[in-house]
Amino acid sequence: MRFNEVESDGDLAWLFTRRACMHCTEAGCVKVCPTKAVFHHDLGFVAYDKDKCTGCGYCVEACPFDVPRLDGSRLTGKAKMNKCIFCIDRVTSGLEPACVKTCPPGALDFGERDAMVAKGQARVAELGGDARLYGEEELDGLHVLYVVNHSLKDHKLPVNPEVSPSVTLWQDILQPVGYGVVGVVAGGLLLNYMVARARMVKAKEGK
Template sequence: MAEKAILFDTTKCMACRACQVACKQWNELSAETTKCEGTYENPPDLSHKTWVKINFTETERNGSPAWLFSRQACMHCTDAACVKVCPPKALSHHELGMVTYDKDLCTGCGYCVDACPFHTPRTNRNLITGIAKMEKCVMCTTPGLDRVGNGLEPACVKTCPPLALQFGDRDTLVNEGKSRVSALAAKGYSNAYLYGENELGGLHVLYVLDDSPQVYGLPVNPKISGVTVATQSVIQPAGMLLGGLTIVGLGLNFMVAREAKLAKEPGRAKKEK
């Protein structure tokens, strides 16, 4: 089955933020309390109830001020740090390539938050129970709200007025993205780039950029940190081993203590003789 992806064309985005509204509506996410910060950009960041956000970057082009618009949400990496470090395996890869999430398995440990090179996952802690849960975009694959599994586009793609978002087979979108980048280069955008084709094994959200990634606030060469690798290959296995040894030790301690107690019972020694 062909992997799916979203192609985001920054040159078509007009920052209407219809994608933000559609995401909230479809995924039944509540609104944020915001305030005017001198820009139409809001809310200020992703949160447990805001899974996609359009970022505004003020820059200068040809001596005049200009705005650049970019999409902030889960990138659905092939080599996903969040999947690697999640102890209860609440995060996993869907058969279509995107990173899905089983909220019931999440323990709120926050490893995914620290590991993600794009700083996407967000956690929310219940002040009464103390239980924390992570939240992020799952590309509309949540059970009961699964658009993709029912042959539909993700809500953000469906609602995008300028067609800056496109959903389809990843290979097809990579070719489309390359074509658009070539067209931009022909128009003089020498730094035009297709972001996500190769980064972290290939992202399932691809960006057509008319300038370099750092201009749009994207890491130039995103990598999984050494701490993440150590967590997966050393710390977690060692923790499981120590946990197992602790259980065995407690069991042996119980058996020894029980035998000692029985040995002190009146009449036991005579009976054994």
């Protein structure tokens, strides 16, 4: 959780914001992961397979919310990405995520996204004023929604989160080209081996 103390109408307001994966529909981490260790689960959230993670750190750089963290060192090749995985073991068993289950004041809720959007909008209408529902449209819709009644800056949430153009460039152009180059090099090496092998066989037959 992230805590921020702000002044509001002469009083101090304590703002608590859950700081974890936002499970974006348009997820930069999914786009840049070269091993597909980070992926969209069928239920919509962003999951990851730690065994496939190489610790490259691309996901850390691509996240507009600065969420993923690397445990270990990139230099040793033993680093692994770590983030909220929506309690995949509980959710796929029909249970609530642990954070929702254990939240004492019931500030967290869990359910189908459409139902959560409707509930969030109802809460915004109840609060009135500057209250708004964050995550309904950002990055094509987040799977973690916030009802906020202070500025996004006070909650330390980005106003217009976006996936960097360099991420799209990497996924759509550079990465496929890289795979193509590797394929060409591998094909060239194979062809070179076959030609060299044929020459060796021919030389032996000539003797």
